[in-house]
Amino acid sequence: MTDYNFAYLDEQTKRMIRRAILKALAVPGHQVPFASREMPMPYGWGTGGVQVSAACLVPEDRLKVIDQGADDTTNAVSIRRFFEKTAGVATTGRTSEATLIQTRHRIPEEPLTRDQILVYQVPIPEPLRFLEPRETETRKMHALEEYGLVHVKLYEDIARHGQIATSYAYPVKVEGRYVMDPSPIPKFDNPKLESEAIQLFGAGREQRIHALPPHCQVVSLDFEDHPFEASKADHDCDLCGSGTSYLDEVIVDDAGGRMFVCSDTDYCETRRGAGHLGRLAATRQEDAA
């Protein structure tokens, strides 16, 4: 494709996005408005992440795109192909080989390094949005550090259900200042938000970018008597046997049969490649044969 600039966006637009990214890194957890462009994929399908990735990509990059932890879900395929076509960068499925990873709803299991950038697709960047629908109000609340409402919501959860009933997009406090929505990752992934890698969050439709610089302090909100807990299905992966990775539940027959598999496909494959086998690994290999 020669009709479009490297990585689709024109250089002026990239510069504008980079300025927003730098500001976001300088004020961790703060949502920086940016003039989001209409992209050739729909809003809600990762336009924010795509713009942030486009602004960060250089020709030497090796890109990985995941959706729900997997490289081969349709939208991950679509976004990866978009950058193959418009930027001509190398792509990979291996977390360790990637220099830039665009993700939706997951953080890879394998710890990221200082040479990597993780770009999140963000639907609603405002952690206070469902408590207060008005942007003018929520901006004021952030400015005044007025976060009582979030704690009231979490408290109401406990009063009603006996525990905090937020299982994904679990709010965090960054460097003791801004309350941030980590995008709809399962709360299992929250501890991984403290990372060596740069983490950038792009919300295209809502025109906001926020960021976590490396080694930034990220604390999941909780109460002393109801501490935060990173939960997952109480099983091991049926393919690779991992007892510590986040699992997807797959319905396998009409009789209530189900299996649990790693949502991070690269992690699971790497483990199986190294000889780790789960409960159903053998039957699956028969199927494949």
Place this chain on the structure above:
Amino acid sequence: MYVAVKGGERAIENAHAWLAEERRGDPSVPELSLAQIREQMALAVNRVMAEGSLYDPDLAALAIKQARGDLIEAIFLIRAYRTTLPRLGASVPVETANMRCDRRISATFKDAPGGQVLGPTFDYTHRLLDFKLAAEGEVPAAAKAAAPQSGPVPHITDFLNRDGLIQAEERHDATPPDLTREPLEFPANRALRLQSLTRGDEGFVLGMAYSTQRGYARNHAFVGELRIGRVPVEMEIPELGFSIEIGEVELTECETVNQFAGSKTEPAQFTRGYGLVFGQTERKAISMALVDRALRWRELGEDNLGAPAQDEEFVLSHADNIQATGFLEHIKLPHYVDFQSELELVRRLRAEAEAAAQEAAE
């Protein structure tokens, strides 16, 4: 054994191929040409240009063809194309008083200088299916005006303005903000609101306008004037030092005359709402004027009645159909990671509740 669907890449390719085939339809039926769409589906073309914010009838026709007639999809194609275009400059503001009007009506005066021109309107047609059209016959030529319009047609609201009967708009030459180059932030000024409304979804803006008519911040609007026609677009060329005409665009302009503001100290005056939209799009232009008027409550010293159409943040944040349809349709994408975490939470809550109930029974 079933394991999460693989082969997304091939599935996407096959889906695209099937879509292309469906778009073409039965190959024994002749294919639509862009010229046919442009000429015979002109109002669809107009809507795509207006909400796509790009005045190019041929590209709009192409988008409609590619989108299989789904106008929001066509608008999306135009928007995505538009963002990639370089900005060469800005035109001189168009002067709608110089419009060559195909249609110009006023609901407030029986007649006015320039006259009432009904133009090509559905207004007084009887909505009966015309089966003759199914036979693909030629239509007889319409009558031509004896004398074509000569000179500018003054705006009706100017007559009211002369007598101080309608609130005067302050003239200012500040460059308006550009919604497509700056993030939308609140409060928005009127220029930004109008920009958002003119590219907003026709159905949404219509619904908002209708709600004001039904009492949610009623501002009783008269159509002071509705005009449709072509205006020249001029651009300053720095090398020349003067502006030259670079083309013309068809516009629909609606000025409403609304119920008055006034107090003991200030005499009563009519107020205004304004709509300006690409192409012949009068439903949209009238709707826009009503919503514009409702959003001006603060500036005109009215009460906030809590009506949706008065709420700038509500209206502007939800008027864009490309944003709306994208976010709405994205829930088709896989969400099984989040769903899994909810599933576990619900199971855990249920287990705890059951255990508690059992304990209580024992």
